[in-house]
Amino acid sequence: MYEYLVQVQEFISQPWPWWMGAPVIGITIFLLLYFGKEFGLSANLRIMCAADGAGDYADFFKFDWEKQGWNLMVALGAVFGAYIAANYFDADYQAHISQKAVTTLNDIAGDNILTYGDVPIVPGRDVLHQDIPEFWDIYSWKSLFSLRGLIIILVGGFLIGFGARYAGGCTSGHAISGLADLQLPSLVAVMGFFVGGLIMTWFILPYILRIGF
Amino acid sequence: MRAFKYILVGIFFGFGMWKLEAISTFRIIEMFHFESFHMYGIILSGVVTGLIVTQLFKTGKIKTIQGVTKQFNDKDRTWPRYIIGGIIFGMGWALTGVCSGMMFVLMGAGYTVFVVFVAAAMTGTFVYGYLRKWLPH
Numbered sequence: 001m002y003e004y005l006v007q008v009q010e011f012i013s014q015p016w017p018w019w020m021g022a023p024v025i026g027i028t029i030f031l032l033l034y035f036g037k038e039f040g041l042s043a044n045l046r047i048m049c050a051a052d053g054a055g056d057y058a059d060f061f062k063f064d065w066e067k068q069g070w071n072l073m074v075a076l077g078a079v080f081g082a083y084i085a086a087n088y089f090d091a092d093y094q095a096h097i098s099q100k101a102v103t104t105l106n107d108i109a110g111d112n113i114l115t116y117g118d119v120p121i122v123p124g125r126d127v128l129h130q131d132i133p134e135f136w137d138i139y140s141w142k143s144l145f146s147l148r149g150l151i152i153i154l155v156g157g158f159l160i161g162f163g164a165r166y167a168g169g170c171t172s173g174h175a176i177s178g179l180a181d182l183q184l185p186s187l188v189a190v191m192g193f194f195v196g197g198l199i200m201t202w203f204i205l206p207y208i209l210r211i212g213f
Numbered sequence: 214m215r216a217f218k219y220i221l222v223g224i225f226f227g228f229g230m231w232k233l234e235a236i237s238t239f240r241i242i243e244m245f246h247f248e249s250f251h252m253y254g255i256i257l258s259g260v261v262t263g264l265i266v267t268q269l270f271k272t273g274k275i276k277t278i279q280g281v282t283k284q285f286n287d288k289d290r291t292w293p294r295y296i297i298g299g300i301i302f303g304m305g306w307a308l309t310g311v312c313s314g315m316m317f318v319l320m321g322a323g324y325t326v327f328v329v330f331v332a333a334a335m336t337g338t339f340v341y342g343y344l345r346k347w348l349p350h
Contacts, residue, residue, distance in 0.1 A: 199307075
């Protein structure tokens with residue numbers, strides 16, 4: 001029995017191909033619709049603001065946020081799910097990106113820091129993973145106290161929170177739920193995501209990454 | 214128990230997103246450079262199954278747990294918010310390589326600095342709520 005469980009764990013621990021997105025996203029949407037809800041994770045930011053009393057400052061936060069508590073539970077579950085996946089079901093802790101992408105990343109860094117087949121999944125050092133190259137150590141407390149980390153974490157986080165609410169949804173609400181419901185506004189929002197994303201990736205991000213760390 | 218089922222959905226989703234590497238900043242940079250099909254494949258396959266599931270609920274072929282047909286609200290057809298808000302979100306997504314769901318996932322995986330990230334995102338949402346009446350929608 002134990003041997004069998006180890007085999008299952010090893011099987012799941014392999015890198016997953018893209019088409020696993022079909023069951024993962026499909027089942028998530030199915031369950032939430034079955035419970036009478038809708039899939040959209042950025043709404044949690046609004047709920048958290050409302051729960052912290054933001055209703056005193058703007059009517060946008062005056063709503064019955066306790067009825068939305070289920071969405072916070074989804075986010076909380078995602079925290080646990082990631083913990084389990086990262087610690088027990090990830091064989092190599094790597095992002096299996098293409099050779100071309102590795103070349104692009106090395107061009108940005110101006111040095112052959114990363115090698116194909118050996119790219120960390122998250123660009124940041126945590127307690128267990130200290131062997132991340134200095135240039136790609138973005139998501140760590142040490143990085144937060146550098147200009148580069150401060151810009152990426154604070155400005156980036158701000159843009160996501162501001163933009164997601166302005167657009168009325170994020171990747172889950174528009175690109176998944178909205179497109180699945182054939183909503184034209186969601187298609188426009190997703191095109192907006194890509195326009196903003198391409199401008200940032202091609203014209204701004206390389207210069208921010210090259211700021212000292 | 215009512216809350217527990219949503220936590221289970223979240224566990225399933227967070228687990229899947231980690232395994233699909235959708236939480237990886239490198240995957241997002243790769244996507245915006247069109248250097249792999251991986252992220253597009255995840256989104257497209259998710260939309261296809263999501264579309265089938267949504268239509269089954271919309272037409273009432275599957276009822277919700279309460280035994281009723283799920284009601285869907287059409288999104289308002291006022292365009293500036295989707296264009297401007299979308300571009301701002303896209304810039305944040307590409308700058309960090311993390312979207313609003315993935316910041317919770319990364320926090321759970323042990324990158325505790327994402328507490329600050331979530332606080333910054335909440336600040337962004339708060340400022341939007343505060344400025345809302347002056348912004349074009």
